[in-house]
Amino acid sequence: VLYAAQARGALKVVACAEPAQGGIYVGMPVAEASALARSRGKSRATRRKTSGAEPDLPAMFHRYEPLADRRALEELAGWCEQFSPLVGLEDSTAPESAAPESLLLDVTGLAGLFHGEAALVEQVVRQFDARGLGVRVALADSVGAAWALAHYGFDCEDSLEDAEKSQLAGSRSLLAPAGEGARPLASLPVDALRLTAETLARLAELGIHRIDQLQALSRCGLATRFGPEIVRRLDQALGQAEEVISPPRLAPSWEADWSLEHPTDRQDVLAAAIGEQLEKLLEKLVSRSEGIQKLICRLQSEQGTTTDLTLGLFRPSVRLKHVMELIKLRLENIRLEQPIVRLQLSITATAPLEYEQRELFEEISSCTASSQDSLRQLAGLIDRLTSRLGGDSVLRTRSWPDPQPEYAWRYEPWIQTPRATSAKAERKKSLPAVEDKKRLRLERPLRLAHRPIPLAVISVVPASLAVDGLPLYFRLGHEEHRIARHWGPERIETGWWRGRLARRDYYRVETSTGERYWLFRQLQDGQWFLHGWFD
Amino acid sequence: MLALLARTSEVTWMLPGSVTSASGGLVEELKARLKQWETAGRGGEQPRVSSGFAALDRILPEQGFRRGALVEWLEEAPGSGAGTLALSAAYEACRQAGPLVVIDSSGQFYPPAAAWAGLDLSRLILVRTRQPQDEAWAWDQVLRAAGVAAVLGWVDRLGSRDLRRLQLAAETGGVLGLLVRPAAARSEPCWADVRWLVQALPAVSERRLRVELLRARGSLAGVVAEVELDHAASALRLAPSVALSASLRRSAGA
Numbered sequence: 001v002l003y004a005a006q007a008r009g010a011l012k013v014v015a016c017a018e019p020a021q022g023g024i025y026v027g028m029p030v031a032e033a034s035a036l037a038r039s040r041g042k043s044r045a046t047r048r049k050t051s052g053a054e055p056d057l058p059a060m061f062h063r064y065e066p067l068a069d070r071r072a073l074e075e076l077a078g079w080c081e082q083f084s085p086l087v088g089l090e091d092s093t094a095p096e097s098a099a100p101e102s103l104l105l106d107v108t109g110l111a112g113l114f115h116g117e118a119a120l121v122e123q124v125v126r127q128f129d130a131r132g133l134g135v136r137v138a139l140a141d142s143v144g145a146a147w148a149l150a151h152y153g154f155d156c157e158d159s160l161e162d163a164e165k166s167q168l169a170g171s172r173s174l175l176a177p178a179g180e181g182a183r184p185l186a187s188l189p190v191d192a193l194r195l196t197a198e199t200l201a202r203l204a205e206l207g208i209h210r211i212d213q214l215q216a217l218s219r220c221g222l223a224t225r226f227g228p229e230i231v232r233r234l235d236q237a238l239g240q241a242e243e244v245i246s247p248p249r250l251a252p253s254w255e256a257d258w259s260l261e262h263p264t265d266r267q268d269v270l271a272a273a274i275g276e277q278l279e280k281l282l283e284k285l286v287s288r289s290e291g292i293q294k295l296i297c298r299l300q301s302e303q304g305t306t307t308d309l310t311l312g313l314f315r316p317s318v319r320l321k322h323v324m325e326l327i328k329l330r331l332e333n334i335r336l337e338q339p340i341v342r343l344q345l346s347i348t349a350t351a352p353l354e355y356e357q358r359e360l361f362e363e364i365s366s367c368t369a370s371s372q373d374s375l376r377q378l379a380g381l382i383d384r385l386t387s388r389l390g391g392d393s394v395l396r397t398r399s400w401p402d403p404q405p406e407y408a409w410r411y412e413p414w415i416q417t418p419r420a421t422s423a424k425a426e427r428k429k430s431l432p433a434v435e436d437k438k439r440l441r442l443e444r445p446l447r448l449a450h451r452p453i454p455l456a457v458i459s460v461v462p463a464s465l466a467v468d469g470l471p472l473y474f475r476l477g478h479e480e481h482r483i484a485r486h487w488g489p490e491r492i493e494t495g496w497w498r499g500r501l502a503r504r505d506y507y508r509v510e511t512s513t514g515e516r517y518w519l520f521r522q523l524q525d526g527q528w529f530l531h532g533w534f535d
Numbered sequence: 536m537l538a539l540l541a542r543t544s545e546v547t548w549m550l551p552g553s554v555t556s557a558s559g560g561l562v563e564e565l566k567a568r569l570k571q572w573e574t575a576g577r578g579g580e581q582p583r584v585s586s587g588f589a590a591l592d593r594i595l596p597e598q599g600f601r602r603g604a605l606v607e608w609l610e611e612a613p614g615s616g617a618g619t620l621a622l623s624a625a626y627e628a629c630r631q632a633g634p635l636v637v638i639d640s641s642g643q644f645y646p647p648a649a650a651w652a653g654l655d656l657s658r659l660i661l662v663r664t665r666q667p668q669d670e671a672w673a674w675d676q677v678l679r680a681a682g683v684a685a686v687l688g689w690v691d692r693l694g695s696r697d698l699r700r701l702q703l704a705a706e707t708g709g710v711l712g713l714l715v716r717p718a719a720a721r722s723e724p725c726w727a728d729v730r731w732l733v734q735a736l737p738a739v740s741e742r743r744l745r746v747e748l749l750r751a752r753g754s755l756a757g758v759v760a761e762v763e764l765d766h767a768a769s770a771l772r773l774a775p776s777v778a779l780s781a782s783l784r785r786s787a788g789a
Contacts, residue, residue, distance in 0.1 A: 388669070447643040516614050
């Protein structure tokens with residue numbers, strides 16, 4: 001039993017699942033209805049504890065929430081896309097009605113896919129039944145006719161003997177014969193035309209109860225007397241006026257919010273709870289053939305402090321196992337100080353599954369004959385590494401037009417937000433390729449010190465006089481190295497725009513024992529540095 | 536047959552849950568059979584990865600490295616060239632399949648030298664680790680990932696137990712693991728398939744390295760080879776791709 005606050009704050013019943021039972025009818029005051037229900041012993045001991053203004057009502061009484069209702073219906077509309085690509089809510093064609101209660105499906109040309117209209121209707125009914133929902137389905141030539149038949153066709157037996165009717169587990173379906181236009185509607189009450197209550201009242205005053213009575217009247221007369229609405233509705237029902245179903249534009253919200261009954265800091269319990277929520281989200285994603293690209297998991301403790309786990313995926317995925325593996329890796333790395341009472345999941349970025357995969361992997365797969373499977377493993381690897389080590393630890397390298405060796409290479413995370421990726425691709429294109437080649441011809445060490453290491457040197461001439469030429473020895477740690485051979489110098493003067501002018505003469509040197517180092521002399525003060533190892 | 540296989544694996548990937556697990560086994564089986572046929576066509580044995588140097592391949596019992604093996608290069612001192620040898624093997628491994636992963640615990644890896652060795656930097660995944668436990672974990676993960684051709688890194692913080700785990704991981708994933716380690720590790724038990732000791736030699740003309748085979752399965756230890764690192768030769772490796780992009784540029788400009 002649903003109730004809602006009506007005018008002057010009176011609570012009235014607005015809907016009741018089985019109106020015949022207990023004598024409860026729509027519009028009955030709630031106090032009366034609940035008393036009725038109690039007297040029938042229906043409520044038994046199950047009383048809901050309510051606070052404040054909420055009256056103390058038996059458990060089967062629920063407040064009617066139009067918004068939640070609407071949301072549920074929209075969700076159902078999304079689910080119905082398995083039957084038809086075009087699914088709309090009732091009010092998509094008539095925005096004025098506030099509370100939609102029907103779903104409209106355009107099945108033009110689709111019956112063949114389901115082996116006939118009857119089979120299509122039957123399947124719809126079965127699928128709804130599997131979800132535990134009873135429906136009234138009507139299939140007709142126009143939106144208006146289908147609406148009329150779904151709402152009133154079942155109560156009106158006489159004129160519809162040729163329509164196929166069937167009943168299955170609380171649902172009823174009706175199939176109007178094709179191409180008959182107005183005939184199936186003729187004996188229906190005028191209420192079936194989706195008219196306003198005001199118009200209906202005036203029609204009733206005039207003794208017009210059935211559609212065929214209305215059809216007998218002249219259009220012009222109707223329009224002047226009742227306004228254009230009645231003609232429009234009539235035309236829509238007869239299929240003479242176009243009516244377009246527009247699917248609800250759902251801003252996809254990939255969020256889940258879950259409160260834990262028993263606060264916990266156990267990771268396995270948390271992981272299980274997250275997994276359960278995630279599975280539901282993924283189910284929705286799969287139907288859109290999109291995959292998760294970025295996921296935020298927020299854990300809230302009893303004290304209200306929150307911990308965010310942010311997860312970026314190299315390749316969009318809808319595989320629960322894979323995503324859970326990444327979440328578990330993150331969970332292992334965090335320390336929960338307090339038990340968690342609530343968790344929120346939100347998928348902040350999604351991407352089409354196949355498309356993204358091709359684009360991202362072009363670079364890796366182009367030269368190899370790797371199978372799909374090994375590419376998948378590779379994407380999984382990058383996801384796992386990034387998940388545990390962080391995005392700035394799993395990198396790709398790119399040369400950068402800067403002559404100073406420590407700035408000549410850039411490192412970028414493999415997993416980027418889509419926007420960043422495209423911006424980067426732009427930059428990549430603009431880099432002159434010739435630059436790369438020239439620079440690759442220069443011999444560079446395999447390992448570069450984070451910061452040049454100052455060296456103590458021993459030279460035959462005092463350092464101040466040694467304008468050029470290498471010292472004889474240099475000291476590194478406790479070891480002294482004699483320079484046996486050298487190549488260079490390669491002069492690099494740059495960095496003035498950074499405010500730190502770098503003027504260096506680089507030498508490749510080989511010590512008497514054969515090791516090779518990359519040294520440079522700072523030209524400003526003659527100081528020697530070790531910058532790398534030819535490992 | 537091939538087309539069918541590719542399609543099957545794609546489908547299993549698209550579908551969640553039970554479907555994946557049910558047909559996954561079949562796909563694996565088919566793949567294994569396909570691999571058998573492929574290798575049979577090449578003459579039975581699984582192809583070995585060359586070390587990149589004929590002198591080294593000659594003293595290896597199988598004339599190269601097995602995929603799924605660990606290879607250790609012990610270096611007497613930094614700058615002795617062990618990294619270059621490892622990089623050369625990585626080039627050979629990646630030429631046949633997949634990207635190279637570099638696990639860099641010191642943050643000193645400098646990419647242009649890898650490009651010199653002929654490696655395609657767009658297919659290089661650089662992983663930086665800070666904690667030793669992260670390093671061991673990253674090695675383990677990468678070695679298990681079948682899509683990777685080889686993994687290279689400077690390892691001086693991992694213990695013998697870690698390395699034992701890595702050896703098992705490499706066998707599972709079939710990834711070639713190339714570890715550059717300090718010569719002090721010589722006294723530790725060896726879990727690698729092949730262990731080299733690399734010493735730099737004073738050069739006569741080109742850079743020379745003395746490479747001693749300390750251990751290899753099915754071979755006598757203590758065999759020594761000498762390798763010359765020819766800078767010009769590695770430049771030759773670079774040449775084809777440079778030539779290609781140059782011609783592309785020409786045609787684009789024309």
